[in-house]
Amino acid sequence: MTALGGFLWLVSFWLIGEVIVYLTAIPVSSGVLGMLLLSITLALRGGVPDTLAAAAQPLIALLAMLIMPGVVGVFFVAGELGGQWVAIIVSLMLGTLLSVLTTLWLMRHLMRGQNVK
Amino acid sequence: MLSDALLEQLTTTPLFAVALTLTAYLIGMAIFRRLKQPTWLPAVLIAALLLAVFLLISGLHYTTYQQGAAWLSVLLGPATVALGMPLYQQFPRIRELWRPLVVCLPVSASLAVVYAVGIAWLMGLPDTVLASLAAKSVTAPIAIGITQQLGGSIPLLMGGLLITGVVAIAVVSLAAKWMKISDERLIGFALGLNGHAIGTVRAFEISPTAGAFASLGMSLTGIFTALLLPLAWHFIG
Structure with missing residues (x-):
């Protein structure tokens, strides 16, 4: 039952994120706010409680399954694009190829002297 | 394939959608392992394809499935929060690299938008499509908010x-090999920054360190893009 307390931690931080989004109207999701707040809280507290680890570990492992229902929807919108889908796929693939190469090249360049493996 | 009456009976509770999701995921994972974990075909894509095929054959509407599966997807919120734990555990290693990270993030996150939207614009795609593609490297819950502000289409964004x-x-796995990069911090960061949650899931398959740097890249890209893209779009558009 230790995971239950940890799960309450996670849900609470998500809800705190919701309250912050409501109060400040910032365009960031409550999940991401909760993630940052949780990491800051753990740093201030100095350590991860066992209950939290017991809940967080399995949830992170299930991340792929949790995004799956949304991914399924993608296959049901292809018809709406008409003849544009080739251009759309080319820009996404080429754009992503270029941005990945830029990130890797730039980070390696910036990390010079930081013993990059 | 399944009769309407049976489908109606099965979908009175979310459990059918939950069972379908778990089944597709487990089979998807098994196929993924059997194929020796190909980087070009992540388990989540195999599982989603299986499920889409089942929906087509069975005649179950996607929206009906989605309503039931919402019982699982709601956990995406706490699961995202949970990424704060590996993030905290890697704080010392992130602090070592704070300078490159701070410089690289705004440049790479901006270029992720500029490259894709620029190419799409050159290919003559209309403004609504450009607006739908702009947030393509941002994690879904944030990207949806951005796309609404820009006036794009959400289904197209999801694609x-x-x-x-x-x-x-x-590309990360191929380019890392080609550029002889094996540093998990760098690979993880590139995965999260460019490939949002899908890239982060992949990074956790590599190692907890890669996963933490991916979480960092994903969250910072999300925040940076959410704060600046609508503003930049307004001035350029």
Whole structure:
């Protein structure tokens, strides 16, 4: 039952994120706010409680399954694009190829002297 | 294939959608392992394809499935929060690299938008499509908010997120080999920054360190893009 307390931690931080989004109207999701707040809280507290680890570990492992229902929807919108889908796929693939190469090249360049493996 | 009456009976509770999701995921994972974990075909894509095929054959509407599966997807919120734990555990290693990270993030996150939207614009795609592709490297819950502000289409964005995530995983693994990069911090950061949640899932398959740097890249890209893209779009558009 230790995971239950940890799960309450996670849900609470998500809800705190919701309250912050409501109060400040910032365009960031409550999940991401909760993630940052949780990491800051753990740093201030100095350590991860066992209950939290017991809940967080399995949830992170299930991340792929949790995004799956949304991914399924993608296959049901292809018809709406008409003849544009080739251009759309080319820009996404080429754009992503270029941005990945830029990130890797730039980070390696910036990390010079930081013993990059 | 299944009769309407049976489908109606099965979908009175979310459990049918939950069972379908778990089944597709477990089979998807098994196929993924059997194929020796190909980077160009992540488990989530195999599982989603299986499920889409089942929906087509059975005649179950996607929206009906989605309503039931919402019982699982709601956990995406706490699961995202949970990424704060590996993030905290890697704080010392992130602090070592704070300077490159701070410089690289705004440049790479901006270029992720500029490259894709620029190419799409050159290919003559209309403004609504450009607006739908702009947030393609941002994690879904934030990307949806951005796309609404820009006036793009959400279903098209979701397609863009999927393609971007899958391509990012494949390109990171190929380019890292080609550029002789084996540093998990760098690979993880590139996965999260360019490939959002799909890239982050992949990074956790590599190692907890890669996963933490991916979480960092994903969250910072999300925040940076959410704060600046609508503003930049307003001035350029």
